[in-house]
Amino acid sequence: MDEEQIANFVSAYLKKKGFKETEQAFQDELRHNKTNSSSSASSIDLDFAKRLLSFSEVENIPARYLEGYSKLRSWAYNSLDLYKHELLRVLYPVFIHCFMDLVAKGHIQEARTFFNRFREDHEMLHLRDLQKLEGVLSPSHLEEMEFAHSLRQSKVNIKICQYSYEMLLQYLHKTQTTVILGIINERINFQVFPGQPSSISDDAELVTLSGSTQETANQINKKEVQWGLLEDSLEERLEKAAGLLSDSEKAEVETKDGDVDENKKRTTEGGKQGASIKKVKKDKTAGAPGKTLRAEANSASMAPRVKPELALPIITTEVEQSILEDLRNRVQLSSVALPSVSFYTFINTHNGLNCSSISHDGALVAGGFSDSSLKVWDMAKLGQQAGNTVLQDENDMSTSDPVTGHTSGKRSYTLFQGHSGPVHSATFSPIGDFVLSSSADTTIRLWSTKLNASLVCYKGHNYPVWDVQFSPVGHYFASCSHDRTARIWSMDRIQPLRIMAGHLSDVDCVQWHANCNYIATGSSDKTVRLWDVQSGECVRIFIGHRSMILSLAMSPDGRFMASGDEDGTIMMWDLSTGRCVTPLIGHTSCVWSLAFSCEGSLLASGSADCTVKLWDVTSSTKPPRTDENKSGTANRLRSLKTLPTKSTPVYSLRFSRRNLLFAAGALSKSASTA
């Protein structure tokens, strides 16, 4: 390398950067130097100079990205099989950052060709991300789009074994693809671990590019979550009562089931006893309930107890009695004792049914429609006149039944009008006397099923409210919206009590924890978050879904949570660790609804693929308690049963307190073909 060349590089560089005067000075000095003919720096190695030169080739940037990436790609694909999958993981972040760099630098055309050339490599795992990024066409879009923005802001964590890491570094140095090297240094955070590479099947470790960085997520997930159940719950009282009963009359209970009258008497007795006993026993440590008849079947009884953080509403004694009665008559479900499913089919919805909800006892069914109406059916009343309407409907679909519908002057349902936009969600209070509905008109409305009237309109969200859910004890409710927040309300205030902000996109669904101290929210940013109701803080982030989350369910023992997404994947999460227990694969389309059976042994899922699936949850959640680490593959959740409906996507599911499963959906002619 002779000096002249260096001088050329320098002057080219200066010229490129527009330092005219410096260039001038440089030239002068050069001339001056030449006359002196003395140089000291002639030993700069060729390599370095070439690299310098490459910096100056401004016109060629896109080509170098393309070349660098394609080289890296072919290298990764040709690497040793053992390490290949680890190296391939590096490709995706490099790919999207190459693309975004190109866009940021204004090479839109080249960015597009680059993107299209390699996109199919990543389509399988990251299709939705790619679809989003595809639209980015100018540097300003990068700023505007929160997804791209968060990608640019954060680093990707990749776990990689020592040897793969060395190979990668070696390759990068050898080939001197500075662009790629730069991206890797800048955007990827390698967590190098010694020893063998991780197994391919380790899905959980797969790179998910979510907005929040893994670190913050980890940090958040370190917070403590009191997932136990409320102390002094009704169930607990019942158990205590049963335990007390069983001590004295165990033999009798076991021998005779036939005598209904006597049983009834005894149970009501037990209820009263339980109610009185609870006051006595209140101070006792609730963590370890005694051996009861139900203890082993009922996992909820194993759960630790926590104090409520909210002031709980008072339950009237009649309601309490009826709930206790239900609990006593509960059917025990397990993998060998499947529930009965009662299906409510909405017909003639004309594509307008947006949501449905079923009350806890299954007697009321609500449907929210895109014409802003909310309709509530009383199934008990419907049963009386079902006879003629069913016949009529089946006999002649085309000729309407205005006769029954109008001349008699009453519809089969109660119509609630008040919203001014499509109703996206509805929920019944635990006792069934109130209904809440949320709408695209940004409001939530409270309706009374007794008075058939709107009571309160809650305004607070700024965008459509996607979901609203009553808390398990009533009185409080949570809502979530397109404005990326979730809010906690109480029925008696028109302002929200808490606002949970943190999701990076729409909050699509919300669910209360069994002990009412937490709510979970699922979002279009593909994460599920758990929030402390009292403090309003995010206490868990669950990362792992590949698409928008549509449904959530909490296990009755408070330990687990299930979430269903747009692709049909359901994930079971352990709230205390924040980790995915196991994914449940089976549905082929959106999972609209999830529900745990009352003792937590079964999970029911309803989907747009027109099926209700029942999953055995005990087999998957029990083993990890004993051996926490590596049993992930062995205990996949089992699908117990698939119940296909007749071209009716399943919109909502509800286990009654007696463990009867209710499902609802709108009959759609096109669903079977779609």
Add this chain to the structure above:
Amino acid sequence: MSIVPKENVEVIAQCIGINNLSPDVALAVAPDVEYRLREIMQEAIKCMRHSKRTTLTADDVDGALNLRNVEPMYGFASGGPLRFKRAIGHRDLFYLEDKDLEFKDVIDAPLPKAPLDTAVFCHWLAIEGVQPAIPENAPVEVILPPSDVKINEQKEGLPVDIKLPVKHILSKELQLYFDKITELVVSRSNSVLFKKALVSLSTDSGLHPLVPYFTCFIADEVARGLGDYSLLFALMRVVWSLLQNPHIHIEPYLHQMMPSVVTCLVAKRLGNRLSDNHWELRDFTAKVVALICKRFGHVYNTLQTKLTKTLLNAFLDPKRSLTQHYGAVQGLAALGMNVVHLLVLPNLEPYLRFLEPEMLLASQKNEMKRHEVWRVYGALLRAVGQYIYDRVKIFPPLPSTLAGSVLRTNAKVITTTFSNKRKSNADQLEGQPPLKKMVIDGPMGVTPTNSSASYMEGTVIPAASGNSNLISPTSSRPTQDEMISGSTSSKGKRDDQILKRSAVLSQVWKEDLNSGKLLTSMLDLFGESMFCFIPSPELSLFL
């Protein structure tokens, strides 16, 4: 570079009155348009999901526009899916048809019917985990042997708990339905109602629970009522309808059904009375068998082999009656050309030798018997003819004409029927009237000399058919009188005889295709009568 071409931007700019849009601006706006479009679609998809739908509608797009505080697009809210039309000449360009409507028409039109009001109905999707077979539920899936699930359970060491197959509880409606159908089949299979019933059997979706009952019923009735032709035919039509029904999983019951079906195909006697057209029943049953093999052959590979074995046994056993032979041949023929090739052709020669004496008036005096022989002969003929036809179709260059010619002769045979048959008959009886002899000699004379040179087939075949036409009015009447004088079954016989000629013809072709050796043997077999078919150009071509 953007999916929105800059020309579009220019066009739209002109639409809103900006005429002098510089290309640079268009170029800069295009990517942003694309980005906004994508943004709207993303929001629209969210709206769609929150309406619990999987198809995007115009309402969703309006909702998305609302979210962005943009005025929605008016005029597309139809509720239903939009009907796009493909633009002519473009592969992936679609547009919405926008018809001009006269106000007058719209106003004058009668009010449309009020849409039905929404209603909720309740049914049991499952009772203790088992789906009841009621019309509200999707057709129940076949109870499969619990395979992998059970294995897993055992592996995990969990208590294995097998649910016993549930007793089917038939709903009252289904019981009534079944009773009605069976009654129709047994007693009134000619009524219009029965036809309706067949349609219902082939389309109704809630019938699955009845399938086992139907199979039992069919098996019982076939076993009991072999003498009752109309009953058997009705049963076979029921089978056919059940097979047509897309909602029924009939596979598990096939093994129960097949014996009855095969019985109706190859039983010695079907129906008691002479007037019973059991041939037709056999033909129909052959169709049923073919359908079964086509639909389930790939699932149960043993199905077809078993069936063909049964049929072949029936076919080759000389002790069996001719009616059985007929059924077997029809069944084999219905199974396709491969079966014919592998099973029928090799046995053709000995079988024909067995048949030949029976066909002659001289040696077989029993009119009935002879009728049956001709029937079998006709069936064979059709099978082989069909095979040849298919075979010929495979060779593209010659075939077009050739196939046509074969078809033509076949058609001729079936429609006009008279002359050819007479001719062949005459050949065999060696009592050819001179006129006919002459006609036959025409082609014959050519053959020996020209056998190696390729012939224009067009000339030959028309000649043949022309002959027949010529002859039929004049000579055939007398010959017929001569030969089958007083025979009552002449009509059916005639058919067979006609067919025969083309059959021999096709046999010969067949042999030609496969081996010269066979040809010679055939020649030996058929002797003189063979010659008249040799001249066909195909022969020379294949030689």
